[in-house]
Amino acid sequence: MSDRENQSCLSAAEDSLSFLVCVFHALKKWLGLGQVEDYLSVLEYLVWVFTPLAIVFIVPFLIVILLYLSILFLHLYKRKNQLREAYCNNLWDGARKTLATLWDGHGAIWHGYEIHGMEKIPDKGAALIVYYHGAIPIDYYYFLANVIIQKGRTCHSVADHFLFKIPGFKLLLEVFSVIHGPQEECVRALKSGHLLGISPGGVREALFSDETYPLLWGKRKGFAQVAIDSQVPIIPMFTQNVREGFRSLGTLKFFRWVYEKFRLPVAPVYGGFPVKFRTYLGDPILYDANMDAAELAEKVQQAVQSLIDQHQKIPGSILRALLERLYTRHKDE
Template identity: 80%
Template sequence: MAEGDDYLSGVLHLLGQWIGRDSLDDYLSYLNYLLWVFTPLAIVFILPLFILLFLYLSILFLHVYKRKNELREAYSNNVWDGARKTLATLWDGHGTIWHGYEIHGLEKIPEKGPALIVYYHGAIPVDYYYFLANVIIHKGRTCHSVADHFLFKIPGFKLLLEVFSVMHGPQGECVRALREGHLLGLSPGGLREALFSDETYPLLWGKRRGFAQVAIDAEAPIIPMFTQNIRESFRYLGTWKLSRWVYERFRLPLVLLYGGFPVKFRTYLGDPIPYDPNLSAAELAEKVQQAVRSLIDQHQPIPGNILRALLERFYRRPKKE
């Protein structure tokens, strides 16, 4: 150890003689300053990688589970039931510890039969993962999901998407899932809303009505859903005109993700909108959009604020009258 210290001291002495002792001290002081400045910045860009890591750990678990059949006898319905329940427990624990996750209105999810859950899409929809986990744990049901084509192109995700019944969303497949009595979750804003919505929580649905037509064709109710502070956990840099053009032209998310802040999450489920044969797809889509917008207006301070959302882990705001 002493030899190592002597060597380092010798190197610093030679370096000091070469560039001057005062210059060396200034240089080391400057390096220390840069480290102090950039460490917090590095952290906010590294934290999102932990969600990706957690997803890949989930995939790794599924691959191990697929190869090992010891647990198969423990579950009577499906060989993947045990895996889904195990991962649901892990994701629910992650939500509870990191975000103090709460869900309000879970009783509005039917015990059996179809329902279409329509939600606001955050930068990363981790709230939707926690919602799926709660449905599995408390309702004993697997909610099918519609995801952007981009998700199916991520290496290694195929098994995870298959086990949790994720589809890329042809209307016929969605209608079939509902007619078979499944729950189905989707966000009409999709990846566009994830990338280009902001802390003012605009709904970027455009004129999308396909989800409404799916509900009409399947004669299924629609349940609106929103999670408070979802935009304060993760945000994107680079949502400028070039990024928007690249996305619209090539469907590529040319943005930089940061965050992973442990803000308070509360998911709210609105009253179900029952099937009404007298409503057109356009009218139903407008009605659902108003329902989601109402949940945002009721539960989300605008504009969103990261510090306030962090403080809500310890102090709950008085409810709006």
């Protein structure tokens, strides 16, 4: 600044605020920051663009946080009731019902969760529930919560091996009767009269399916053999808009290559959108001694595909699924 400009600025500085403005302009010119406004404008633009992108990748981690909070609750519950453990056969009933209520509330608030066909789940006796696997199977968590609340039963579940390697998950998996899926153990659970949930698509379907909802079961038929050996009915299940709630980048070739090469489920998941979730349970497929595992697997796949065709608009749309929170019209209506 020239002496004349300094004098003019100082003479105009009738209060401390004006003086600070003058000082700021002097420093800006002295430091060569005449374009600082342009830099700030660019920075503001980047913040507006990238913040929403960051959020959709951060929200899925909130589900992991909720799972760890559930685990923390179980540890506190166990410590509080450790003296009763030796005298009570149903130590975890209270914990399961408490967590079921919390997860059911989460589903109702965030996704307006509904379940249709709950009457098809038997009040007693065994059944195998076969479902489509979303990028994050949060709809299945809501289903488990409803089984506990409405039926007073615990549904056993089959999960991928990697889930058992996640630090801290052991207690949660034990309390909710999650197994890694040997056929003998599945048959044992069903012959003991329990419900059992399984997704033949598993991790592959979770990561590599997309908004067109293809079933990625391959030639898997072990679940059908389990039903035959146990002589139990199979109940197909599908949740509308589950792919619009959370989506995976597994369709990118790199992540598919990593999984096929190393069996590492590292494809990023994004979303957490509060879309409408409706779970539909199909008619039970009863045990038929004249049907082999391959035939039964094909029949079950057709039943799940029928639920998708009837209740899901293809391709799925996040915007449409969000609007469905406001409207109750179903696709088949």
